[in-house]
Amino acid sequence: MDLFLSKFSNNIDKKGRVTLPSLFRNALPKNDRNEIILFKSLKFSAIEGCSSQRINNIAKKINELDIFSDDQEDFATSIFSEVIPTKLDKEGRFLIPDNLKNHANILNEATFIGQGHYFQIWNPKGALERQQKSRERLVKEKRTLGSILSKQENKND
Amino acid sequence: MDLFLSKFSNNIDKKGRVTLPSLFRNALPKNDRNEIILFKSLKFSAIEGCSSQRINNIAKKINELDIFSDDQEDFATSIFSEVIPTKLDKEGRFLIPDNLKNHANILNEATFIGQGHYFQIWNPKGALERQQKSRERLVKEKRTLGSILSKQENKND
DNA sequence: CTTATACCCATTGACGCCCATAATATCCCA
DNA sequence: TGGGATATTATGGGCGTCAATGGGTATAAG
Numbered sequence: 001m002d003l004f005l006s007k008f009s010n011n012i013d014k015k016g017r018v019t020l021p022s023l024f025r026n027a028l029p030k031n032d033r034n035e036i037i038l039f040k041s042l043k044f045s046a047i048e049g050c051s052s053q054r055i056n057n058i059a060k061k062i063n064e065l066d067i068f069s070d071d072q073e074d075f076a077t078s079i080f081s082e083v084i085p086t087k088l089d090k091e092g093r094f095l096i097p098d099n100l101k102n103h104a105n106i107l108n109e110a111t112f113i114g115q116g117h118y119f120q121i122w123n124p125k126g127a128l129e130r131q132q133k134s135r136e137r138l139v140k141e142k143r144t145l146g147s148i149l150s151k152q153e154n155k156n157d
Numbered sequence: 158m159d160l161f162l163s164k165f166s167n168n169i170d171k172k173g174r175v176t177l178p179s180l181f182r183n184a185l186p187k188n189d190r191n192e193i194i195l196f197k198s199l200k201f202s203a204i205e206g207c208s209s210q211r212i213n214n215i216a217k218k219i220n221e222l223d224i225f226s227d228d229q230e231d232f233a234t235s236i237f238s239e240v241i242p243t244k245l246d247k248e249g250r251f252l253i254p255d256n257l258k259n260h261a262n263i264l265n266e267a268t269f270i271g272q273g274h275y276f277q278i279w280n281p282k283g284a285l286e287r288q289q290k291s292r293e294r295l296v297k298e299k300r301t302l303g304s305i306l307s308k309q310e311n312k313n314d
Numbered sequence: 315c316t317t318a319t320a321c322c323c324a325t326t327g328a329c330g331c332c333c334a335t336a337a338t339a340t341c342c343c344a
Numbered sequence: 345t346g347g348g349a350t351a352t353t354a355t356g357g358g359c360g361t362c363a364a365t366g367g368g369t370a371t372a373a374g
Contacts, residue, residue, distance in 0.1 A: 003216055007238050010364070015319085019364055023242065043230065058224075089320070091364080113238035115230075116216050134234040139199055167354070172329090176354055246330065248354080 002027040004114035009124055012108045017093040021112050025092050029053050038084045040103050047100045050118035159184040161271035166281055169265045174250040178269050182249045186210050195241045197260050204257045204278040
């Protein structure tokens with residue numbers, strides 16, 4: 001299972017197209033690399049994106065929640081109604097819908113940041129600030145990337 | 158997996174390539190020796206590096222957190238967006254991204270320092286100073302390798 | 315008819331892939 | 345044990361491919 005990793009900034013051209021970074025395209029499921037799912041982040045002025053496979057998986061999980069619970073309704077409403085399937089052209093570019101662009105204050109440059117199984121799209125400044133904040137939190141908790149990454153967690157090597 | 162041990166200095170050529178020291182290449186998992194992960198050290202003006210397998214393990218752990226929790230979001234951003242997957246060519250060379258080079262003040266020579274399960278990349282002068290400081294600190298605190306090792310002698314890994 | 319978007323092809327610079335070489339280390343066998 | 349054959353390392357460089365980007369035209373939609 002490939003992950004969305006690292007950070008990339010790409011320009012939005014006159015026609016409104018942005019290219020999804022090559023590494024992100026490769027992180028999409030091999031049989032379905034012509035489409036991504038976009039939706040507003042619930043927490044940030046950012047767009048979130050993922051493969052349609054992931055949405056299907058989330059749907060399954062929501063289904064497993066008690067069918068009469070408030071959670072179920074809220075999730076269902078806030079997620080499924082707001083989700084926007086988006087096609088990529090042959091070069092891996094797509095159009096960011098206007099309402100999402102506005103939500104994320106994106107003008108002519110979009111910054112993609114990897115979040116593992118999904119990714120986010122920010123305006124460049126917002127992306128930097130978000131990275132700094134989350135990094136500060138890590139430092140404050142005295143956890144470093146190095147120590148986290150260097151722990152022996154796996155047995156298959 | 159084997160450990161990243163010892164210290165090596167290699168040149169950066171006109172094209173910006175450095176070879177990962179042979180011993181470090183051999184310390185990578187046998188099935189995945191064409192890629193490493195690079196990221197800024199949070200504590201030093203240095204780059205840290207590890208195998209991509211580590212990232213996958215981290216991903217598993219983070220994925221186990223509640224999917225919409227603050228922790229999940231913060232970890233995802235601070236790790237997945239900061240991490241840079243980097244391919245090695247057939248000769249074991251790779252390109253150090255410019256922002257990482259700047260972070261570590263690396264120009265045309267890179268010093269690799271083994272840190273066990275991960276490694277660091279410094280500029281040669283910085284590497285020397287770092288070695289001296291950590292050595293001095295060990296001596297000052299009267300912690301000798303011997304005492305540390307004897308504490309662990311009944312842990313078998 | 316006007317506007318938007320899907321599909322196609324072109325360009326440019328960076329990077330991956332390949333082959334070459336020199337220096338060093340390892341091996342093998344007489 | 346010596347010495348030549350072989351392997352491996354760090355390094356240099358040519359060249360094709362691909363990524364990001366630009367733009368033209370057909371097609372659809374309103």
